[in-house]
Amino acid sequence: MTGADILKLRKKRGILAWSLVLALAPILIYFVVAVIQHASNPSQHGPAGGVQNFSDGMRVIALFFGPLAALLIGVEAGTGDASAGVFRDLVVTGRSRLALFATRVPAALAVTVAMMLCAYALLLIGTFAFASGLPTPSGTLILNGLGFTLLSTGILCVVGVGFASLTASKPAAIIAVIAWHIVASPILASIKSLGSSREVLLSQALAHFSPVHVGEGGHGATVVLSTGTAVLVLLAWAAVFLALGAWRTSTMDA
Amino acid sequence: MSSTINDPGPAVETTGLTKRFGSRAAIDSVDLQVPRGSAFGFLGPNGAGKTTMIRMLLGLTHASAGTMSVLGHPVPSERSEALARVGAIVEEPRFHPQLTGRENLRIVAAARGPETRERIAGALRRVGLSERADEKVKKYSLGMRQRLGVARCLLADPLLLILDEPTNGLDPGGIQEFREMIRAMVEQEGRTVFISSHLLDEVEKICDHAAIVDRGKILMQGAIAELAEGSAHHELIVGVDDPVRALDVLAASDSVLQAQRSDEGLRVVLGEVPGASDAESAAAVNAALVGAGLAVSRLEPVRQSLEKRFLEVTSRLSDSTTEEVLS
Numbered sequence: 001m002t003g004a005d006i007l008k009l010r011k012k013r014g015i016l017a018w019s020l021v022l023a024l025a026p027i028l029i030y031f032v033v034a035v036i037q038h039a040s041n042p043s044q045h046g047p048a049g050g051v052q053n054f055s056d057g058m059r060v061i062a063l064f065f066g067p068l069a070a071l072l073i074g075v076e077a078g079t080g081d082a083s084a085g086v087f088r089d090l091v092v093t094g095r096s097r098l099a100l101f102a103t104r105v106p107a108a109l110a111v112t113v114a115m116m117l118c119a120y121a122l123l124l125i126g127t128f129a130f131a132s133g134l135p136t137p138s139g140t141l142i143l144n145g146l147g148f149t150l151l152s153t154g155i156l157c158v159v160g161v162g163f164a165s166l167t168a169s170k171p172a173a174i175i176a177v178i179a180w181h182i183v184a185s186p187i188l189a190s191i192k193s194l195g196s197s198r199e200v201l202l203s204q205a206l207a208h209f210s211p212v213h214v215g216e217g218g219h220g221a222t223v224v225l226s227t228g229t230a231v232l233v234l235l236a237w238a239a240v241f242l243a244l245g246a247w248r249t250s251t252m253d254a
Numbered sequence: 255m256s257s258t259i260n261d262p263g264p265a266v267e268t269t270g271l272t273k274r275f276g277s278r279a280a281i282d283s284v285d286l287q288v289p290r291g292s293a294f295g296f297l298g299p300n301g302a303g304k305t306t307m308i309r310m311l312l313g314l315t316h317a318s319a320g321t322m323s324v325l326g327h328p329v330p331s332e333r334s335e336a337l338a339r340v341g342a343i344v345e346e347p348r349f350h351p352q353l354t355g356r357e358n359l360r361i362v363a364a365a366r367g368p369e370t371r372e373r374i375a376g377a378l379r380r381v382g383l384s385e386r387a388d389e390k391v392k393k394y395s396l397g398m399r400q401r402l403g404v405a406r407c408l409l410a411d412p413l414l415l416i417l418d419e420p421t422n423g424l425d426p427g428g429i430q431e432f433r434e435m436i437r438a439m440v441e442q443e444g445r446t447v448f449i450s451s452h453l454l455d456e457v458e459k460i461c462d463h464a465a466i467v468d469r470g471k472i473l474m475q476g477a478i479a480e481l482a483e484g485s486a487h488h489e490l491i492v493g494v495d496d497p498v499r500a501l502d503v504l505a506a507s508d509s510v511l512q513a514q515r516s517d518e519g520l521r522v523v524l525g526e527v528p529g530a531s532d533a534e535s536a537a538a539v540n541a542a543l544v545g546a547g548l549a550v551s552r553l554e555p556v557r558q559s560l561e562k563r564f565l566e567v568t569s570r571l572s573d574s575t576t577e578e579v580l581s
Contacts, residue, residue: 004364011352085348086361089406092312092344093365094337100365254314 001099005107008080015076016111022069023119026060031126038130050134054127054145055212061119062149062210067181069119070112070153074160075173077108078245082168088254101249104161105242112157116149144211152206155234156181159202162241166248189222198223205233263326265290265414265446266311271320273306273470280306282470283320288448288463290413293440295457295464295478296450297560299568303470304450305345308418312342325413338366341407342416346423347399351392355383355402358391362406370409377408382431396423404435415439416448421456433460454561458482464560468568482560488532493519493552494543503546509538519552 010016034048046052060066081087081100090100128136137145156177164173185203188194198204204223208230225233266288273281281303288294298304309315311324313333322329327336349358356374363370378387381401386394394402400423407415415436421429437460439445451457457464458478465475474481494500497515504513504522511525524535536553543550 001364004361007357008350008353008361011350011357013352080350084350086350086358088312088314088344089342089348089362090365091314092337092340092342093362093410094334094340095365096334253309 001095001103002106002110005077005103006110009073009077009107009111012076012080015072019069019072019111019115020118022065022072023061023115024122026065027057027119027122027126030057030060031130035130038132047130047132047134049127049130049132049136051127051137051141052134053130054123054137054141057123057126058145058149058212059210061116061123062145062152063207064182066116066119066149066153067156068178069115070157071160071174071177073112073115074108074157075164075170075177077104077111078161078164078166078173079168079170083170091254097250098246101165101246104165105158108157108161109154112153113150116153120146120149141211148209148211151209151234155202155206155238158238159241162238162243162245165245166241168248168252186222196223199225199229200233200236202233202237205230205237263290264288265292265294266322266324266448268311268322269320271307271310271322272318273303273310273315274318279318279470281310281317284467284470284472286465286472286475288446290446291440291444292463293436293447293449293461295461296448296467297452297454297457297464297564298450298467299452302452302467302568304452304467305418306470307467308342308344308416308448308450311416312337312340312344314344339410339413340416341404341410341412341414342418343400343403343407343420344416344418346396346419347403347406349391349399349402352390354388354390355394355398355405356387358402359406359409363409366409373409373411377405380408380435381405397425397428400424400432401428404432412445414446414448416450418450419452420449421451421453429456436460454564458560466564466567473567474563478560482563488524488535489556490522490524490536490539491516491518491520491552491554491556492522492539492543492550495549495551499546500543500548503542503548504539507539507542509535509542521556 031048034045034053037045038047081090091097124142160173160177163177164170167173181203185201189198189201189204201223204225207222208225208227264287266286268284268286271281271284271286272279284307296304296307306315310317311322311329313330316330324336325339329336350361353361356378359374359377360371363374375384378384381404383398383401383405386398391399391402400420404420421432424432436447436449440447449457449461462478463476464478464481466473466481492500497520500520501513501515504510504520509525509527509530510522512523514521522539524532524539527535530538532555536555540550540553
């Protein structure tokens with residue numbers, strides 16, 4: 001059944017195109033601009049590749065545009081059947097609703113991972129192609145960066161599937177998650193008076209695993225939290241939204 | 255345990271089935287029996303509760319009270335087993351528009367199980383969509399989507415098909431093909447087909463059993479012929495050489511409740527004579543006329559249509575009529 005859900009996502013050309021644009025275009029633009037700057041004024045602007053540009057590019061795909069692309073895919077997976085009006089036709093096959101929900105998650109993750117691998121490959125190509133003698137990232141950093149990118153986008157994808165299944169509304173799910181994750185979370189993380197309660201923020205738990213610096217705290221997070229706490233926070237976010245999505249899928253009138 | 259065509263018992267059975275939306279009962283204590291191997295019409299005006307009934311049978315919405323079973327399995331407790339051999343179209347058939355007809359069937363086949371995928375080609379062939387199966391569904395007409403919906407039902411190799419207003423969007427040729435397909439499924443393959451419709455003529459032509467539903471209640475159910483006859487008085491069209499004298503003769507007959515002239519001849523409503531069948535009452539009418547020296551050229555029973563019966567018993571005619579039938 002996961003194959004069927006992947007087929008649905010694969011043939012949703014509009015969503016796929018926008019997700020690809022979000023995943024690839026920023027990296028492409030980043031390198032194009034950096035190459036032009038370096039070519040026009042080498043003394044002011046260094047080569048477009050190398051470790052530093054790799055780190056900047058990874059922040060772009062792992063923390064901002066990649067999650068957006070993953071969110072689009074996750075939300076489409078969560079609402080596709082209901083919005084096309086075919087959810088009831090799947091229910092009348094006798095297949096359990098939980099199973100129908102459960103297959104959305106690996107399908108959305110598969111498409112997201114494929115897309116992020118493309119984006120990451122583009123980042124690596126730029127990093128090495130435009131290094132011009134600058135040090136390039138080590139194998140460990142490359143692997144850590146890939147893991148972080150997939151973790152960051154994967155979690156957002158899963159949250160997107162769960163939340164969209166809960167709301168059964170694409171716009172509501174997209175707007176709410178973007179507003180929370182991209183806008184509200186960084187603001188809340190920066191409010192120091194909130195203290196340790198900021199540890200429950202998904203963005204902070206994710207940033208903990210960043211192999212490159214993204215904030216004030218250890219491991220790149222604005223808020224300092226232990227690895228165990230970060231893992232628990234990530235699992236809790238995924239579990240809560242999956243549970244809500246599964247509950248709604250199981251109980252809604254089809 | 256899976257169902258087979260030869261299993262005894264009704265294909266669908268409900269007892270006291272009720273669905274409430276707030277204080278309004280969309281389905282009100284319905285007792286329904288759909289015989290196996292029949293084409294069963296679920297007739298009712300718009301808003302009568304037909305789709306709500308189907309949605310409950312398919313586990314798409316919960317019942318407020320009562321029990322139901324599909325192919326011998328109680329629903330919702332054994333919903334998966336019940337629906338394994340059920341194909342259904344609820345309201346208009348919907349599909350992923352970005353996928354082709356064949357891909358849409360693959361999606362459902364994946365949900366039903368790997369063995370189902372082998373039935374896709376046959377199902378498409380049966381509904382006449384083989385040549386256009388690889389076009390995107392967004393290019394399909396409503397009639398084509400209806401046919402694809404039937405193909406989707408066939409993937410289950412269904413013992414029971416539940417079709418909600420299935421001829422919507424079909425052209426006359428398509429309706430005829432559909433009718434023949436349903437009859438073949440029932441007569442040659444022994445499947446049960448449950449058709450919800452407000453099109454009386456369609457149900458009369460396709461189905462052999464029906465229930466008439468209005469305002470969430472079953473008003474009548476049984477074989478189509480019995481429903482059409484119902485409790486209404488039987489009528490005859492009588493052709494005689496002297497209609498005026500014939501009316502006098504008929505007025506004196508115990509077998510006749512009412513007689514009047516019409517364009518076709520005399521329209522005679524037979525009275526209920528204890529111990530006499532309709533045929534015997536008609537013979538008595540003929541004997542009275544012939545005995546009075548009148549030449550009888552025509553003696554034809556008026557066929558009661560389901561439409562007339564439907565209008566008699568549903569609220570469309572009058573509330574008082576409905577109450578009379580219910581009582």
